[in-house]
Amino acid sequence: METTPQCSKQTKNDSLDETVGETLLPGLPDDLAQRCLSSLSPSLLFSVCHPWRRLLYSPSFPPFFSLYALLSPLQNPTTRNLGEVASQNSIEFFSFDPLSSAWRPLPRPPQNPPLHLLHRHPSFLSRNLPIQSLAVSNHLVLIAATTHKLFPALSSPLVFHPESNRWFYGPQVSIPRRWCATGSARGVVYIASGVGSHYKPDVARSMEQWDLNKKIEKWCWENKAQLKDGRFSREAVEAVGYRGKLYMVNVKGNAVKEGAVYNVELDKWEDMPPGMVAGWTGPAATMDEDVIYVIDEVKGCLSKYDGEKDCWVKVIELEQLKRVEQIAAGRGKICAVSANGESIIVVDVGGRAARFWEVAPPRGLEVVAAHVLPRISRQE
Structure with a gap:
């Protein structure tokens, strides 16, 4: 960006x-x-x-990178009943052009089937419902979300392609789920664990992959090696692609965590290095699968992982990074969604000293998730 x-x-x-x-x-x-x-x-x-x-902005010119955000309207959920919630999609999609400092809405996603992605539920005022999304091979991919009945909202990934400025659905998942582990490595999307309409042990241990490198007519989900247990179905989990492997922990914060590593080449689950598990305290992301960054949302500390020493090295500590809810990385920038979605904190880690600035969402909206992707081709 x-x-x-x-x-x-x-x-x-x-x-x-x-x-x-x-x-x-x-x-x-x-x-x-x-x-x-x-x-x-x-x-x-x-x-x-x-x-x-x-x-x-022409299609023939190499695109610069922009912020893409999932946004939710600011409104009091107590004023809405379940019938009103059921008839609405609570998520909007925007792109932020860093050159003109302007937000622009993305085209409307397909409405067949109707899209119901719920961020807040009137019966659960103290907790946001996760909407899991990824940036993969210059595509924005929505993987999992929840309906008002607490069912999986997506039976197929919803995909936006900035170059063609269009939405489409990917291949149907064998078992739609939510509260799962989602991630990507080398252009391949992975879904692991989670729950469907109800908790099932076989779903909580399952893993599937979708290879975007293949031709569209050959897109499908393939079953991969199972997890040893269902401990990764407790909440939405980030599976971070790093040097040909997927790294993830089952819970965040200071709770006792279990780490897991999926070896993409060997189709095998491995143990995570203990130093990595101990320091994985909050949202994480990778910079082009070369460096893992994690934010301690209690201390507001952005750190990067040193694989040789199995430890985390502090990059910068900011008050604005406390209680961040999601982060994304790309083009030398770490983009962190602040508490309650009030802003996106962008940290430039490409120079000798890290620097940062904030991007406010469009008026009346809060940020749910942010990603770094090429700008949309358009004519001024």
């Missing part, structure tokens, strides 16, 4: 537009000019002139 937002004042841009013609670079054909401009910072292209800005 780019780091330099567009200034709201347009006087400088307008004056430059008067001196720059509609051609990208005077004296050069547009295809050659595009090659020259592709090496420049997207924030520079956005600021100089409208032809360069249009190029930046």
Whole structure:
């Protein structure tokens, strides 16, 4: 995700537009000019002139990265009865353009079957219901959620593809579930454990994979090695892809945790290093499957894992990172959803010293989850 937002004042841009013609670079054909401009910072292209800005958003230009967010309306659930909840989808989808500093809604997801993703339930005011989503191979993938009757909301993954600006459903899962372990490694999506309409031991120990690297007509879910028990069905679990393996713990915070590692190549479950388990205290994410980051939501500490020493190394400690609910990583940035979804804290870990800033959600909405994906192709 780019780091330099567009200034709201347009006087400088307008004056430059008067001196720059509609051609990208005077004296050069547009295809050659595009090659020259592709090496420049997207924030520079956005600021100089409208032809360069249009190029930046064109389908033929390499996309810069943006924030994608699942958002829920701010409203008092006690004012709604179960009938009203049942008829609504409580989640909206937006993309934040870091260059123009603007939120834009994504196209409406398909409504057949009707989509009912519930974030809050009138009968459970003190707890949010998890909506589990992933960023996989430049796709936004919704894996699991809950209906008003506390049933699994998705029988197939709901997928958004920014490049084509469209939604579609993936292959049907053999057993729809919620409160499961979800993650990805090398373009493959994994679902493990969880519960369906009711708890079943075989579902709580099961694992399936969906390989997005295959052609669409060959997409399907395949059964993989089972877990040794059903302890990972207690809550929504992040399975983090790291160097060809999936790492996860069954509970967060200071509770006694059990860690598990799935070896993708061997289709085998292994024990997690003890130092990794002990320090895995909150939401976690990976940066291109190379470094695992975790946030201690009590201390507000962002740490990265040192595999050679089996320990966590502090990156930065911030008051804003306390009680974060979900994090995502990409393009040198860690994006953390703050408590109650009031903002997204973006931490730049690509430089010598980490720095951060906050992104507020659209008015009247709170953030449920955030991801880093390529911007949507569009014309200014």
